[in-house]
Amino acid sequence: MYLQERVVENRLIGYPDQGIYKLVLYGQVAKSAKPGQFVHIQVSDTYDPLLRRPLSIAGIDQDREEVTIYYRVAGKGTDLLTRISVNEQVSALGPLGTGFTIPHTGELLLIAGGIGVFPLYSLIQVLSTAKVSVKLLWGGENQEFLESADFNYLKYLGVDYEVSTLDGSLGYQGLVTDLLEKELKTSKTPTGKEIKSARLLRAAACGPRGMLKAVTAICLKNDIPVEVSLEERMACGIGACLGCVCTVRGKDGNLKRKRVCKEGPVFDGEEVAWDAEV
Amino acid sequence: MQKFNGMQDFDFTTRLGDLILKNPVITSSGTYGFGEEYTDYCSPAYLGAITVKGITPLPRLGNPVPRLAETPSGLLNSVGLENPGLEDFLRSYLPKLSNLHTAVIVNISGFSLEDYALLASALQDYASPNNSTNITSNSSGIAALEVNISCPNIKHGGMAFGTNPKNAEEVIAVVRKNTNLPIIAKLSPNVTDIAEMAKAVESGGADIISLINTLLGMSIDIQTQKPILANKMGGLSGPAVRPVAVRMVYQVYQAVPLPIIGMGGLTTWQDAVEFMLAGASAVSVGTANFLNPLAPLEILSGLEEYCTQRGYNSIRKLVGLAHRTC
Structure with a gap:
């Protein structure tokens, strides 16, 4: 979904030189988010950086309609993200991707x-x-x-x-x-x-x-x-651009590509062709 | 999902030779998948046409990752024509495309003249019943072929066809021989004289020209001291390339009488107006879809508002106005 989420919290946690932030978003994402999915957030109103930033969901509170995200400042995009204030709206696509299998027993x-x-x-x-x-x-x-x-x-x-x-x-x-x-x-x-x-x-x-x-x-x-x-450089986040593929070995033994943003980011470890360089 | 409610009395009908579209906003090959990916955000039914991912005769895995590198206001990609191949496209993707209620343009790529001939003749069998007087939209099948003679991301063919006028003419002529569908020749900006390329594809039998494809570029990580893309080089798109694209549309408009689909960094309705003033009869939205899946709809609304405020009752009045001498 294409959404505007309200920032409830966006602050540095822990030691400053670790650069880790906690971001809490209020809105629709929380309603359908599942563990392992991500949100694709617009961090700038300008074209630099051009693309959205994919951030994994770390906490889901459906009653309060909030999702919690942690991120580490690693470059221009995440640095701009730290400057977004509480109560500002951010443009988010999500929840996106296929998350973890949730076991019921064992x-x-x-x-x-x-x-x-x-x-x-x-x-x-x-x-x-x-x-x-x-x-x-x-x-x-x-x-x-x-x-x-x-x-x-x-x-x-x-x-x-x-x-x-x-x-x-x-x-x-x-x-x-x-x-x-x-x-x-x-x-x-x-x-x-x-x-x-x-x-x-x-x-x-x-x-x-x-x-x-x-x-x-x-x-x-x-x-x-x-x-x-898995993590990969992403552009669209919804499976259209084929920028973020992961190479897997199909049941027939042949190598195939899957999209980290769509079929992933969670994959069966056994299917990933870890050493494939094609 | 966002809706687009255009005004009743504004004429959005877009004529690209025999290809008639309900409006001038198209989505670019390689940025819109097979149309399904965006349906949660923007119904393809509102679009003039969608252009699907480039198809080759055989399936292709494409290039290794990293395939993407961000640059100021730009994006380098080296996807390398990953696609399911002709057979699987016809079986698994084309039937679903017909349900999207928009004109479908199929982008084709090859490594030899034989590849292009094969693709053109195979796809001819799926041509939508086009009688050149009606808008192509709800009918099933393929509305046009876009011939990719300009992909920078494959080692053989691709851009080699697109940077030499004689080769470009030959490719288009081969496609012409094998199809009755409208042919869109997609030009590469990686040439010295774009007008010469436009004339070459016109002689080959192209009906429409689309431009620009991406600009060949590179980005190096100063920490690892290696190129960021696994393929080393890639195609640059995004707002950074727009002035180059506008200039080339302007030059091609002067060089040949063929209708033009303008693209290259087109992100907002203001950009769309600029391309149309330069001479594009239609515009195509590419990388902007990644930033904003609603971009094509916002561009449509903006175009209509711009025209009606200036008293134009038809989108066609905008085309080429920048060429007026007084």
């Missing part, structure tokens, strides 16, 4: 790298009332980053989590993929696979492409279905 393991945690927040929030047990593994650069990316909100949601940092300033020192390997080892009986089917374990991940590739490999090795949320 266990869901979430794996996040850096600001890739944001779309997973909405999944945690939606599942907080469901009969699904959720655990988040989240890796970041350091403690300052994790705290700035609203770590407190995670604690408030009451989800089971483990974190890793590159410098060891918080949690495990190392990569989130190490946490994932450890998690799968400890949660398995010596016979391994049996317990997995009994537990209905699934996984969902978001983060840098290299991390998602590694996470997918680890999950598939353990027979765990995994969904990944």
Whole structure:
């Protein structure tokens, strides 16, 4: 939908040099938004930058008709976004894209790298009332980053989590993929696979492409279905321009393109042709 | 969904030779998918025509990502003609296009003269019943072919046809031989003399000229010190290219008597007026759809208001006014 949403909140959270902002929009998007979807926001009235900015939805409050978005200032577009004041209207297309599968039972393991945690927040929030047990593994650069990316909100949601940092300033020192390997080892009986089917374990991940590739490999090795949320440069956001494609391997073994904005941003990790360079 | 309620007494009918459209606002190939993508925002039924994504004889995966790079007021793309190929287009896409209640222009691309011949003759079988006196809109089938002789994003063919007048003439002549549909020749701006190209496609048998395609460009990331696009180079579109496009429309209007579809950075109704004053009988909205899916409707309303305020009862009165000598 083509919408005007009212800005309820748009402020820096955490340490200033982390540049992470929380944006809350009031309007129609919240009514139909699902975890893993995004909004395509116009950040400027001029032609520079020309395109809208796709931002993943981190929180959905249907009663208050609000969606929460976190973003990190990375360039001209996100910098202009920080200058939009409370009560201003912004032009938004959304909610767009295909989100995560929402399980109704079993266990869901979430794996996040850096600001890739944001779309997973909405999944945690939606599942907080469901009969699904959720655990988040989240890796970041350091403690300052994790705290700035609203770590407190995670604690408030009451989800089971483990974190890793590159410098060891918080949690495990190392990569989130190490946490994932450890998690799968400890949660398995010596016979391994049996317990997995009994537990209905699934996984969902978001983060840098290299991390998602590694996470997918680890999950598939353990027979765990995994969904990944991908990022790509986007223009239209609605599937018309073919700017943001992802290469997948079809059931016939042939390579195909899918649109990150339309069939994605969430894909089955197994179908993504991680090494394709065509 | 936004509506467009034009005034009853204003004549929007647009004549491009035998191709008669209900109004002059078209959407550009490669920016409007197969028409379905925008139906939540803007009904294609309000448009004069839509131009679908370029079709090649065989399916194409197109170029790797990144395919997009933003530049000041512009967008570089290197999609590389990703498309389902002729067979799947006819089977899966064309039937749905007929339900959109607008004229459908099919953009065709090839790597050889044989490719163009094959596409033209295959698509001829799906021509909409056009009797050159009625507006093409609700009838099913294809209203016209737009011949892409100017894609900058493929290594062979494409722009090679579009930058050499003799080759351009040959391609159009081959298409002419294989179709009765109105032929729109889409010109590349990556040439020294656009008038010469216009004359060449006229000799080849084109009925209509559309211009401009994108300008070949490049953008380099100063952190990685590498080109941003995987394909290194791409086509520049968006408001940045508009003055180049207006100039070329102006020159082509003077060079040949064929009707012109003006495009290139056209974003607002004011831009549409500018293109029509330069000599375009119709205008095409491309990259602007990405910023604002309602752009084609806003352009229609603005055109009508501009004309009625000046006492023009027909959109056709606007065409070429910038060429008046007094």
